[in-house]
Amino acid sequence: MATGFGCVVVGPAGSGKVMQEAGETHKRIYKVCNLDPAAEIFKYKCDIDIRDLISLDDVQEEMNYGPNGGLIYCMEYLIENIDWLMEELQEFAEDAFVLFDCPGQIELYSHLDIMPRLVREIQKSGFLLCATYCADGTFINEPTKYISACFTSLSTMTQLSIPHINILTKCDKIPDQDQIERVTQMSAVDVLNSMNSSFPPKYYELNQRIVEVIDNFNMVQFVPLNIQDEESIDTIIQQIDSVVQYDEFRLPKESLLPPEDEADRDDQMYGNEAGENDMDY
Amino acid sequence: MPIVLIVLGMAGSGKTTFVQRLVSQMSMEGKRTYNVNLDPAVLEVKFPASIDIRDSVKYKNIMKSYKLGPNGAILTCLNIFAAQFDQVVKLIEAKKDDIDYVIIDTPGQIEAFSQSASGQIITDSLACTFPCINLYIADTVRCENPNTFMSNMFYALSILYKSKIPLLICFNKIDVLDHSFALEWMKDFEQFDQNLSKVDTYLSSLSRSLSLVLEEFYKNIEACGVSAGTGKGFDKLELKFEKCKQEYYDVFYLEIQKKLKEKQDGQGVAMSAFEDQLK
Numbered sequence: 001m002a003t004g005f006g007c008v009v010v011g012p013a014g015s016g017k018v019m020q021e022a023g024e025t026h027k028r029i030y031k032v033c034n035l036d037p038a039a040e041i042f043k044y045k046c047d048i049d050i051r052d053l054i055s056l057d058d059v060q061e062e063m064n065y066g067p068n069g070g071l072i073y074c075m076e077y078l079i080e081n082i083d084w085l086m087e088e089l090q091e092f093a094e095d096a097f098v099l100f101d102c103p104g105q106i107e108l109y110s111h112l113d114i115m116p117r118l119v120r121e122i123q124k125s126g127f128l129l130c131a132t133y134c135a136d137g138t139f140i141n142e143p144t145k146y147i148s149a150c151f152t153s154l155s156t157m158t159q160l161s162i163p164h165i166n167i168l169t170k171c172d173k174i175p176d177q178d179q180i181e182r183v184t185q186m187s188a189v190d191v192l193n194s195m196n197s198s199f200p201p202k203y204y205e206l207n208q209r210i211v212e213v214i215d216n217f218n219m220v221q222f223v224p225l226n227i228q229d230e231e232s233i234d235t236i237i238q239q240i241d242s243v244v245q246y247d248e249f250r251l252p253k254e255s256l257l258p259p260e261d262e263a264d265r266d267d268q269m270y271g272n273e274a275g276e277n278d279m280d281y
Numbered sequence: 282m283p284i285v286l287i288v289l290g291m292a293g294s295g296k297t298t299f300v301q302r303l304v305s306q307m308s309m310e311g312k313r314t315y316n317v318n319l320d321p322a323v324l325e326v327k328f329p330a331s332i333d334i335r336d337s338v339k340y341k342n343i344m345k346s347y348k349l350g351p352n353g354a355i356l357t358c359l360n361i362f363a364a365q366f367d368q369v370v371k372l373i374e375a376k377k378d379d380i381d382y383v384i385i386d387t388p389g390q391i392e393a394f395s396q397s398a399s400g401q402i403i404t405d406s407l408a409c410t411f412p413c414i415n416l417y418i419a420d421t422v423r424c425e426n427p428n429t430f431m432s433n434m435f436y437a438l439s440i441l442y443k444s445k446i447p448l449l450i451c452f453n454k455i456d457v458l459d460h461s462f463a464l465e466w467m468k469d470f471e472q473f474d475q476n477l478s479k480v481d482t483y484l485s486s487l488s489r490s491l492s493l494v495l496e497e498f499y500k501n502i503e504a505c506g507v508s509a510g511t512g513k514g515f516d517k518l519e520l521k522f523e524k525c526k527q528e529y530y531d532v533f534y535l536e537i538q539k540k541l542k543e544k545q546d547g548q549g550v551a552m553s554a555f556e557d558q559l560k
Contacts, residue, residue: 038350038351038352039350040348040349040350040353056350056351066322066324066389067322067351067352067389067390068292068293068389068390104352104392105292105390105392106291106391106392106432106436107291107292107293109432110291110428110429110432110433110436111291111293111420111423111429111432135396139398139401144442144443144445145442145443147439147442148439148440148442148443149439150439151435151436151438151439151442152395152396152435152436152439154435154491155432155433155435155436155439156432158428158431158432158435159428159432195442197536198445198536199445199532199533199536200528200531200532200533201532202500202501203501205497205500206494206497206498206500206501209490209493209494209497210494212490212493213487213490213491213493213494216490217487217490219487220487
């Protein structure tokens, strides 16, 4: 039985907020946990904030660190005091869905294994996790930029070792609405031709291999998020749910049988624990 | 025509020390450099900068006036500077016969430049006018971990596809750890694969295809080892620069010229995106 479900949101500041708003339009309540000690003052309320534990300002002032050193210090501090986070998370009901808004600095994911360690800790306490890598959709106006985003995502996500989805945010803000469709739904051949036209012939083989990877693997592709478009939000929520196995593990709101006996009903709900062992990534 | 070197690197890779060393090496060899600092948050610029973003944009003031955190402030500073960047290009153009290299130091947080509209605009405006090379500084010591190495290579690949200019990977800190293992891994992918953690099964379905990508990627980029600390390897850089410059002219340049008009449209989109940010 999972303690809760979580989605590690990686991307530019405010990505967690965007996801929460998207959820609200679909009557899905996401709790937001801000884990970015350098985050600016939020216009929206977050349910847990790392800055209640430690903030970049504090560290920079008291310890004379620069912004990078300070950020690393804060994240290490969080891991050392992970009980604080676990206590805060207990406040939520079981099977709450928490968005963990995380700093975007790639160093935390690749060079220093801070984020992977943090993810492990959260998983240890019973959370089923997935990740979303958010990139700004307004910049993706041609296939090569899309490729670039795919690889930045891979670069960041490889060491987290949890299933992830790539999301293109702000798709509602793109003046040419077809642009995103054109880019994300281009056929492999068209993508390849477009790439080949931007690069010298010696890159054609590389382009070919890249297109094969993207074509064959969903986890490399991006899903556009248009906050004005219900279908777009629906797709994303469904993908997140499926990747974190939300439907399999949460408490059913209604039992299939009438609740004649409390004990019987409990057995039904808590019966299947086998699935948890599948969550070894 | 001067060769423009845009120096990128993750925090801790030794990027700034690299730039310092590069500037002094060039000066020792009698090359004329034009140095540009694009890091708005740096406390002290340790090389003689002909252009310094901090002269036009005050990082601390931006943080206060817009109530931004450090990341937001760096991005905003870059945005403001990028909007005026054509003036910088004109300045360089005016002196082009007297400059051998334009050396550009980017912000300490690599995302601020490599993934922002302003970074794109700055790179594009330079690449339209001069032979331009991205220098990607990698921390050799950290790269000994195959996962980190792979992460770095994906990131470098992403930079290549975003900017579409030649890429030179400089493995820094070779005084601490020799980079030949990295060159071996790039030449012989099977060797790398053996070293890669097999515990990570998440990507394993993907990894065969990705390894094919990386294998091909390595054939298309230049790589070298340096120590910004001791100066080792810097004498070999010029050869690499010349090679990359040749690559720039071979086809990147034609593409850039062809797409110049489209780029202006593309810049229109990017401009409005960060104009919104400025509000």
